[in-house]
Amino acid sequence: MPHIASLCANSHRLYTMADHKWTGSVKSLKGVILDMCGVLYDSGEGGGVPISGSVEAVKRLKESDLQLRFCTNETQATREKFVAKLQRMGFELSVSEVFSPAPAAVSILKERGLKPHLLVHDDLVPEFDSVDKMNPNCVVIGDAADKFSYKNLNDAFQVLIGMEKPVLFSLGRGPSDERHPTVTADGYVDNLAAAVDIILRHRSQ
Amino acid sequence: MPHIASLCANSHRLYTMADHKWTGSVKSLKGVILDMCGVLYDSGEGGGVPISGSVEAVKRLKESDLQLRFCTNETQATREKFVAKLQRMGFELSVSEVFSPAPAAVSILKERGLKPHLLVHDDLVPEFDSVDKMNPNCVVIGDAADKFSYKNLNDAFQVLIGMEKPVLFSLGRGPSDERHPTVTADGYVDNLAAAVDIILRHRSQ
Numbered sequence: 001m002p003h004i005a006s007l008c009a010n011s012h013r014l015y016t017m018a019d020h021k022w023t024g025s026v027k028s029l030k031g032v033i034l035d036m037c038g039v040l041y042d043s044g045e046g047g048g049v050p051i052s053g054s055v056e057a058v059k060r061l062k063e064s065d066l067q068l069r070f071c072t073n074e075t076q077a078t079r080e081k082f083v084a085k086l087q088r089m090g091f092e093l094s095v096s097e098v099f100s101p102a103p104a105a106v107s108i109l110k111e112r113g114l115k116p117h118l119l120v121h122d123d124l125v126p127e128f129d130s131v132d133k134m135n136p137n138c139v140v141i142g143d144a145a146d147k148f149s150y151k152n153l154n155d156a157f158q159v160l161i162g163m164e165k166p167v168l169f170s171l172g173r174g175p176s177d178e179r180h181p182t183v184t185a186d187g188y189v190d191n192l193a194a195a196v197d198i199i200l201r202h203r204s205q
Numbered sequence: 206m207p208h209i210a211s212l213c214a215n216s217h218r219l220y221t222m223a224d225h226k227w228t229g230s231v232k233s234l235k236g237v238i239l240d241m242c243g244v245l246y247d248s249g250e251g252g253g254v255p256i257s258g259s260v261e262a263v264k265r266l267k268e269s270d271l272q273l274r275f276c277t278n279e280t281q282a283t284r285e286k287f288v289a290k291l292q293r294m295g296f297e298l299s300v301s302e303v304f305s306p307a308p309a310a311v312s313i314l315k316e317r318g319l320k321p322h323l324l325v326h327d328d329l330v331p332e333f334d335s336v337d338k339m340n341p342n343c344v345v346i347g348d349a350a351d352k353f354s355y356k357n358l359n360d361a362f363q364v365l366i367g368m369e370k371p372v373l374f375s376l377g378r379g380p381s382d383e384r385h386p387t388v389t390a391d392g393y394v395d396n397l398a399a400a401v402d403i404i405l406r407h408r409s410q
Contacts, residue, residue, distance in 0.1 A: 148355040153388045161386060176400045177407050181366060183358045183400045190399070191392035195381045202382050 031067030034058070036098075037074070040091060047085050055090040062092055070098045075142035075171040075185070076121040079103070101171040102127035105140055114167065116140040117159040119152055119192075138167035141192065143174075143185040153192060160196045168193060236272030239263070241303075242279065245296060252290050260295040267297055275303045280347035280376040280390070281326040284308070306376040307332035310345055319372065321345040322364040324357055324397075343372035346397065348379075348390040358397060365401045373398060 034040065040058065041048045061068045070093055074082050079095045079102075086093060102124055109116055109131050117136035118128060121144050128140075139156045160166040170189045176182060239245065245263065246253045266273045275298055279287050284300045284307075291298060307329055314321055314336055322341035323333060326349050333345075344361045365371040375394045381387060 144355075146355050148358075150349075150351050150353040150388075153353075157381075157388050158386065175403045176362075178404065181363065181404070183355075183362050183396060187396035187400050191388060191396045194395070195388045195392050198380045199383065199386070 029066060031069065032061055033069045033071050033099075034061075036070055036072040036086070040070075040086065041089055048089075050089045050091070058091055058093065068097065072098065072100050073172040073174060075101050075124055076145065077123045078126050080126075081123060101142070105169055105171060106131055108169070109138070109140075114138045116169070117156060119147065119156045120144050120171070121147060137163060138169060139192075140169045140171065141185065141189055142171035144188070145182075148185075148188050153188065156192060157195055160192070161199045166196050166200070168196070234271060236274065237266055238274045238276050238304075239266075241275055241277040241291070245275075245291065246294060253294075255294045255296070263296050263298065273302065277303065277305050278377040278379060280306050280329055281350065282328045283331050285331075286328060306347070310374055310376060311336055313374070314343070314345075319343045321374070322361060323347075324352065324361045325349050325376070326352060342368060343374060344397075345374045345376065346390065346394050347376035349393070350387075353390075353393050358393065361397060362400055365397070366404045371401050371405070373401070 037043050037048070039051070040054045041050045058068070072082070077085075079098050079100055082100070083093060083095050083098055102120075105116075106128060108114075115132050115134060115136045115138070116128065117139045118125065118133065119139060120128075120142035124142055136159055139159055141156065144152070160168060168189075170185070173186050173189070174180070174184055175186050176184050242248050242253070244256070245259045246255045263273070277287070282290075284303050284305055287305070288298060288300050288303055307325075310321075311333060313319075320337045320339060320341045320343070321333065322344045323330065323338065324344060325333075325347035329347055341364055344365055346361065349357070365373060373394075375390070378391050378394070379385070379389055380391050381389050
């Protein structure tokens with residue numbers, strides 16, 4: 001029986017669960033981890049809108065005995081900015097309750113003594129303030145959007161092929177779909193990795 | 206026995222062949238097709254330098270009874286500009302003797318009544334002057350270099366996913382290697398094609 005529920009469906013289901021008063025089969029639950037985009041809010045112009053019922057659902061979960069945490073694959077803003085946006089939508093949450101890719105990457109970088117060359121969105125850069133970025137020995141790529149220029153991609157490429165064993169961290173994956181009709185970070189990660197791979201194969205020949 | 210020799214090795218071999226006076230085994234040859242970059246000249250700063258012996262080799266081939274044509278995968282300049290560069294290096298050649306991807310693409314577009322959205326190098330655009338580009342129903346991608354911006358890639362993506370059956374022409378392939386250490390057009394073609402493919406699979410579900 002799981003003791004933590006991870007909800008990444010949509011807030012209708014979340015709302016129904018919150019309405020349950022946590023009886024019966026969910027009695028043994030100790031905590032809930034909520035996905036955010038598409039669960040709490042829908043992205044869109046001006047940052048998006050809360051999904052009907054979701055603000056109330058989060059409120060009820062907070063009032064319950066359950067531990068509540070939020071999880072997101074957001075890599076275009078710091079948690080501070082992201083949380084402020086959700087607070088403006090009416091959600092009760094704080095930065096320390098939110099788990100996102102950049103702080104996870106920062107932990108790994110520090111653990112392994114790695115210094116990153118960043119190919120990330122400008123608004124994400126402050127998440128890496130505490131990390132030494134001089135003489136980089138790895139590349140961290142996120143959903144850089146406009147920063148995915150030919151020059152920036154090649155700068156990251158040069159850093160990677162300058163290493164004996166290139167190390168590339170991707171902050172996430174998320175393909176294009178009808179609701180996100182852009183060439184996503186995925187493709188750029190694959191593009192960069194493939195180019196580096198070709199160079200490595202050339203070298204080993 | 207082949208009647209046309211296609212040379213894409215290097216000009217040392219070419220020079221040696223030219224020196225042969227076309228006796229013996231090459232007697233039945235009617236023509237020669239020469240690759241250009243890496244055969245006639247080496248690319249580099251300022252447009253590159255002729256490979257030793259290659260100007261003389263072309264001169265001898267021209268003086269022979271053999272038909273001579275040039276073939277290139279150059280997609281960053283019109284044939285006019287490209288030929289002018291080689292003429293400045295000392296080569297005897299004219300635009301009509303050069304076969305390159307853009308004019309080949311133009312033939313196909315006209316044959317099939319296709320109107321392209323271009324994601325190509327600025328200097329290549331004049332090759333497509335004779336083609337109707339209003340209301341595009343296909344995308345043509347070349348080695349666009351700096352033009353491979355996030356916006357331009359997404360513009361091409363929007364054109365493609367707006368079609369019932371997306372048509373994408375790539376003017377060529379050529380991976381990164383130690384002498385061409387950039388994320389090449391290859392990766393961008395694959396990136397775009399993969400993103401479109403994902404959308405199509407979503408639609409058909």
